[in-house]
Amino acid sequence: MALRRMHQAGEAPTITAETVADLTIRELVERYPATLEALAPYGIDLCCGGAHRLGEALELHGVDRETAIPRVLAAIESAAGA
Numbered sequence: 001m002a003l004r005r006m007h008q009a010g011e012a013p014t015i016t017a018e019t020v021a022d023l024t025i026r027e028l029v030e031r032y033p034a035t036l037e038a039l040a041p042y043g044i045d046l047c048c049g050g051a052h053r054l055g056e057a058l059e060l061h062g063v064d065r066e067t068a069i070p071r072v073l074a075a076i077e078s079a080a081g082a
Contacts, residue, residue: 015076017069026050038075
């Protein structure tokens with residue numbers, strides 16, 4: 001998985017739409033707690049133990065990736081800047 005690759009010291013991993021979509025909801029929320037609030041309007045939470053990958057959860061909930069993933073990325077970036 002791209003987010004788990006090794007990075008140079010002091011360099012943050014690159015977060016992209018593809019890498020975020022590949023994380024399970026549980027992984028996403030554990031790493032970036034602010035994403036839970038970003039996903040709530042879509043009805044996506046830690047039900048089912050957060051075992052679904054974000055991309056799969058969006059599909060199951062009938063949510064457009066082009067709308068939801070930028071909001072998730074914005075929540076991650078906003079929390080990183082806090």
